[in-house]
Amino acid sequence: MxxxxxxxxxxxxxxxxxxxxxxxxxxxxxxxxxxxxxxxxxxxxxxxxxxxxxxxxxxxxxxxxxxxxxxxxxxxxxxxxxxxxxxDWERRFDNMQNHTCEHIFSGLVHQKYKLENVGFHMDPDDITVDFSGEIPMESIPELEQLVNQAITQDIDLKIEFPTEEALEAMEYRSKKELHGVVRIVTIPGCDRCACCGTHVRRSGEIGMFKILDASKHRGGTRVRFVAGERARRDYGWRVKEIAKVSALFSAKPHEIAKAAANFIEEGKAKDQKSAQRTERYLQFVASGLVSRNGLVKVFEEDLSPFELKRFAGMLKEKFPESSIGVFSPIEGGFNYVIASSDPELPKFSKSLNAKLNGRGGGRDGMVQGTYRVDKEAVEEAFDEIFSK
The missing domain is CATH 2.40.30.130 (Elongation Factor Tu (Ef-tu); domain 3)
Structure with a gap:
């Protein structure tokens, strides 16, 4: 053949x-x-x-x-x-719609901005096109409108195999110089391109075109879009997800962004109040602690690694000459922070990790990580190492 x-x-x-x-x-x-x-x-x-x-x-x-x-x-x-x-006709026609639409889009970008299509990839859910230069972001809605106008005009596509002489005289898009049998796909008023793909007969068969996003990419512009049946599927799942979020926030679909922003701000305010309460609690606990033989060790429930570090720093300020160990239970062991001005702290930390099936480290007088043993083993090893 x-x-x-x-x-x-x-x-x-x-x-x-x-x-x-x-x-x-x-x-x-x-x-x-x-x-x-x-x-x-x-x-x-x-x-x-x-x-x-x-x-x-x-x-x-x-x-x-x-x-x-x-x-x-x-x-x-x-x-x-x-x-x-x-x-598999559904898959084939979907590809034909999107491939043809890419021709229209790339052709119009070339006409308007003299940019080349330097990359084209068809994923199952969307299409990615890379252009050789920057498309002004404010022009993206206009380009989308122009493509959809070309679709509604129901333009007949023309496919031809010009002679080599005719090809040399023809203006068309191509990523490389071509010779021999060359297939030229023309969408009048939009594009003329050398292409080996399959296409719809008329632009109206595409249905619709929607740009999902556009961004700067390696000195050029990357655009993601959907067309035809793929656009309908994309719209379908977006409507469902928006409805779910709308119900969660008890907000109208066009107001969910505002509702989400309010939710985040309320969460930040609650987190701040919670942090302030935790700070006051840790100060209260610290006020009742004493250093014994140059050691302070504390076991506290439900402290995050950040809170452990903050508590250890607080205790170090109160007991500058002591070695501080703060431990919070986790499944199968403890998160820990140890603070000490002893120059041997990195060495001691390695010894504790070895004894307590631990991981972690640090610098500037503070180490943190996890131990995978019980409380008795932690207390015994901490006392043994830092009492020397």
Whole structure:
């Protein structure tokens, strides 16, 4: 079969076809089958391959290998047999809608800003396009509107294979210089581009286009968008999630951002009050402590690592000549902070970690981490190390 004359090019709307199996071999990804013709699009040009079935076999992936189009399937097929192929049409048409829409979008960006499409990737949920320069962020809504206007105009696409002479005289988008058989896809008024992908017949079949976000990326601009059925799916899950959040905040859908901001501010205020209460409590506990033999050790419930460190610092100010150990129970052990002016503290900390199945360290007279032993073992080891 001559390249670029396969069935998926002759009739991109073919959902079912029959073909002869010309080869079948077992490979690393299952069985590799070649047909005398195929409607299965092979991965290429940023567009994923088709999926579907060949007879009873599942088509997992399709790739062009040299002049052949290889179908990777889960069961062997008899060479010389006739097989019925069925395309996963929902997946294919979704890709056709989004690929065609990318042409319109990239073409209009090229017309307006003279920027090149330098990267194109089709994920199952959205499309990513990278451009060679910065698109003004304030122009993104206008570009979205222009693309949707082109869709509603229901423009007929034109696909041609110009001669080499005609190609040289033609202005078209391409990531590299091309020779030989070149497939040119034209969307009048929007774009002319060399492309090997599949497309809808008319722009109106795309349905709709929505930019999800745009940002600066490596000196250029990265844009994520959805079109067609993919846009409907995207809109569907967003509506559901917004409804859930709206119910949680008891706010109207268009007011949930404000409700979330208020919730966060209220949470910060509560956290601040809680921190103030904890500070007063720790000061109260500290007022009743005494240093015994140059050691102060405290076991307190429900202290975060930050609160442990704050408490140890508070006690160090009160007992500057003592070694301070603050411990808070966790499942299977303790979080700890030890503060001491003893220059041997790093050495002592390593010894305690070894004795107490511990992890952690620090500097500037303070170490912190976890011990995985019981309280009795912590007390005994702390007294032994720092009483020397």
């Amino acid at each position: 001559e390249t670029m004359q396969e069935l998926f090019y002759r009739d991109p709307y073919a959902r079912e076809f029959s073909a002869t199996v010309t080869s079948c071999r077992e490979g690393k990804k299952g069985f590799e089958v070649v047909l005398d013709d195929t409607a299965f699009y092979p991965e290429g040009g940023g567009q994923p391959s088709d999926e579907g079935t060949l007879g009873e076999a599942k088509v997992i992936f399709v790739k062009r290998v040299g002049p052949e189009i290889v179908h990777y399937i889960d069961k062997p097929l008899e060479v010389g047999s006739t097989v019925i192929g069925k395309i």
